[in-house]
Amino acid sequence: MCGIVGFIGSSEAYPILIKGLHRLEYRGYDSAGVAMINPDNRVNVYKTRGKVADLEEYVADKDVSGTIGIAHTRWATHGEPNSTNAHPHVSGNGKIALVHNGTIENYAVLKQALVNHGVQFSSDTDTEVLVKLIEYIKETTNSSTVDAIRSALKTVIGAFAIAVIDRDNPDQLIAARKSSPLVIGLGETGSYLASDATPLVEYTDRVVYLRDDELAILSRHEPLQVINLDNEPANVDIQTLRMSVSELEKGGYPHFMLKEIFEQPRTLRDCIRGRVVNNNTEIKLSGIMDNAEAFKNVGRIVIVACGTSWHAALIGKRLIQDLGKIAVEVEYASEFRYSNPVLNTNDIVIAISQSGETADTLAAIKLARSKGAMVYGVVNAVGSSIARESDTGTYIHVGPEIGVASTKAFTGQVTVLAMMALAIGQLRGTLSKEDTAVIASSIQKLPDYIEETLKLDPLIKELSQTYTYVHNFLYLGRGYNYPTALEGALKLKEISYIHAEGYPAAEMKHGPIALIDRELPTVVIAPHDDLYEKVISNIQQVKARGGEVIAIVTRGDKTISGIADHIIEMPKVIEQLSPIVAAIPLQLLAYHIAIKKGCNVDMPRNLAKSVTVE
Numbered sequence: 180m181c182g183i184v185g186f187i188g189s190s191e192a193y194p195i196l197i198k199g200l201h202r203l204e205y206r207g208y209d210s211a212g213v214a215m216i217n218p219d220n221r222v223n224v225y226k227t228r229g230k231v232a233d234l235e236e237y238v239a240d241k242d243v244s245g246t247i248g249i250a251h252t253r254w255a256t257h258g259e260p261n262s263t264n265a266h267p268h269v270s271g272n273g274k275i276a277l278v279h280n281g282t283i284e285n286y287a288v289l290k291q292a293l294v295n296h297g298v299q300f301s302s303d304t305d306t307e308v309l310v311k312l313i314e315y316i317k318e319t320t321n322s323s324t325v326d327a328i329r330s331a332l333k334t335v336i337g338a339f340a341i342a343v344i345d346r347d348n349p350d351q352l353i354a355a356r357k358s359s360p361l362v363i364g365l366g367e368t369g370s371y372l373a374s375d376a377t378p379l380v381e382y383t384d385r386v387v388y389l390r391d392d393e394l395a396i397l398s399r400h401e402p403l404q405v406i407n408l409d410n411e412p413a414n415v416d417i418q419t420l421r422m423s424v425s426e427l428e429k430g431g432y433p434h435f436m437l438k439e440i441f442e443q444p445r446t447l448r449d450c451i452r453g454r455v456v457n458n459n460t461e462i463k464l465s466g467i468m469d470n471a472e473a474f475k476n477v478g479r480i481v482i483v484a485c486g487t488s489w490h491a492a493l494i495g496k497r498l499i500q501d502l503g504k505i506a507v508e509v510e511y512a513s514e515f516r517y518s519n520p521v522l523n524t525n526d527i528v529i530a531i532s533q534s535g536e537t538a539d540t541l542a543a544i545k546l547a548r549s550k551g552a553m554v555y556g557v558v559n560a561v562g563s564s565i566a567r568e569s570d571t572g573t574y575i576h577v578g579p580e581i582g583v584a585s586t587k588a589f590t591g592q593v594t595v596l597a598m599m600a601l602a603i604g605q606l607r608g609t610l611s612k613e614d615t616a617v618i619a620s621s622i623q624k625l626p627d628y629i630e631e632t633l634k635l636d637p638l639i640k641e642l643s644q645t646y647t648y649v650h651n652f653l654y655l656g657r658g659y660n661y662p663t664a665l666e667g668a669l670k671l672k673e674i675s676y677i678h679a680e681g682y683p684a685a686e687m688k689h690g691p692i693a694l695i696d697r698e699l700p701t702v703v704i705a706p707h708d709d710l711y712e713k714v715i716s717n718i719q720q721v722k723a724r725g726g727e728v729i730a731i732v733t734r735g736d737k738t739i740s741g742i743a744d745h746i747i748e749m750p751k752v753i754e755q756l757s758p759i760v761a762a763i764p765l766q767l768l769a770y771h772i773a774i775k776k777g778c779n780v781d782m783p784r785n786l787a788k789s790v791t792v793e
């Protein structure tokens with residue numbers, strides 16, 4: 180939610196800031212802005228509604244000089260997306276500019292107090308309150324910018340990652356965080372900061388992840404200094420960033436989403452590498468092996484996640500229950516944190532998150548830890564907050580996911596959950612060696628299955644033409660593929676704005692069946708598994724009411740091809756892994772329908788990839 184970038188050094192700041200904003204645009208794209216201190220010591224602030232490209236157009240004839248600056252791309256929380264509410268926000272005297280990611284929960288109280296002291300406001304944002312509070316403290320207490328920021332942040336309730344420049348200190352860029360991510364890069368020609376590491380990659384691999392309640396002073400001539408809000412020095416832990424520029428580019432594809440769909444054979448190879456071992460008879464996951472006693476004696480497992488990660492969690496529940504024989508519950512992280520959950524010290528909480536920054540998931544694991552449960556993170560973004568706050572975990576290692584609609588992260592998450600379920604089964608003796616070997620070898624073959632499935636692209640592209648102008652879709656699946664149906668529906672609605680509902684196929688008769696007519700196509704995930712015959716009955720029920728059916732079936736299926744209107748054949752794969760393969764045609768279908776409708780698939784309206792607000 181919102182992306183921030185900052186730079187101080189010997190190069191011009193503006194090109195670095197704009198490039199950084201483009202990288203962070205997945206975090207929000209309803210307005211954008213930059214502020215630089217120019218060589219005449221003037222703070223130039225430019226902001227506009229719309230995307231980063233709109234900002235570039237807007238500043239084309241303006242003075243963007245300066246070697247220190249901050250920038251922001253916004254996903255509105257307080258105040259509608261317009262240029263007034265866009266960041267940076269500026270102090271009343273025009274000297275201090277600030278960008279913010281997060282939410283100041285007590286902003287109304289703070290604003291009223293400032294108004295009572297005669298401070299004036301021009302925007303509806305919580306952020307303007309913060310910059311004006313800093314200015315007020317600085318002026319009334321005659322303190323330094325750093326001290327004023329520290330004092331202001333101590334009065335703030337909520338989440339923040341901020342970057343501040345002040346004309347009085349043109350050689351200092353100041354940043355601070357609490358619950359919103361911030362990473363600092365130390366380069367040859369200057370220091371960088373950003374909401375994630377993607378804007379830093381081409382300049383440096385030396386990074387420092389700021390911790391909660393830390394404040395960083397990036398100086399032109401001094402080394403990086405980090406202090407806490409009480410002005411005590413904090414440890415500066417410089418880490419090596421492992422990310423390449425090519426991972427962040429489209430690599431010849433028209434959209435990140437398509438690139439990420441087609442990348443899945445490789446990303447799954449990376450995800451599996453070194454984990455399916457011993458001639459495909461064993462799973463090696465250090466997170467499980469290092470905590471063998473905890474998994475042997477576990478009471479129950481609770482999985483918390485949001486969005487697509489929550490769908491992966493539903494599949495994980497079945498996998499762990501089937502293979503590890505442990506009771507598993509799945510909770511939306513946002514509900515879990517306010518449900519006063521009963522957790523015992525022998526419970527394990529698994530948190531699944533692509534970004535590792537989702538505010539609700541982060542809060543859920545903090546709560547779980549406070550109740551003594553062990554937290555296991557299944558995360559993509561290396562070094563992210565959820566990864567760091569977890570006791571242990573497994574990275575999915577699918578590389579940066581830029582398209583807002585999650586694709587390769589979903590298949591990576593389910594693959595890791597399958598490996599975890601196998602590893603837990605091995606450990607607890609709930610799985611025979613033979614069964615382990617069958618599933619482990621199938622995991623090893625997943626990249627090949629996906630490669631084959633991707634060959635369906637032209638067929639799905641063609642099929643998508645039929646459905647471009649449909650207003651509603653129903654997605655049905657059973658067993659392991661009920662969550663796949665939910666995920667297929669989510670993909671379609673996120674990027675094409677077509678209303679789509681995912682349902683357990685057998686539940687259809689308790690409600691959605693009333694909707695079925697010629698105008699409502701139904702996608703049925705119907706691989707040849709234990710529930711196959713029953714799903715055929717569900718398809719018949721749709722057909723009997725005049726509905727159109729697109730069925731995703733196992734290659735060679737003769738029965739459904741005689742009933743459904745359209746058939747998409749996927750390779751034969753064991754039931755437990757079928758959601759990973761079935762997800763591919765659903766991703767492609769959503770993509771092609773959205774493209775035909777002219778939608779911006781990488782940046783769908785109102786969405787953001789990393790939801791760092793409640």
Ligand code: G6P
Binds near residue numbers: 487531534535786787
């Ligand atoms: C947002 C994204 C989804 C994602 C969800 C959870 O809604 O648009 O694609 O599934 O957040 O994000 P996480 O990073 O925790 O997996």
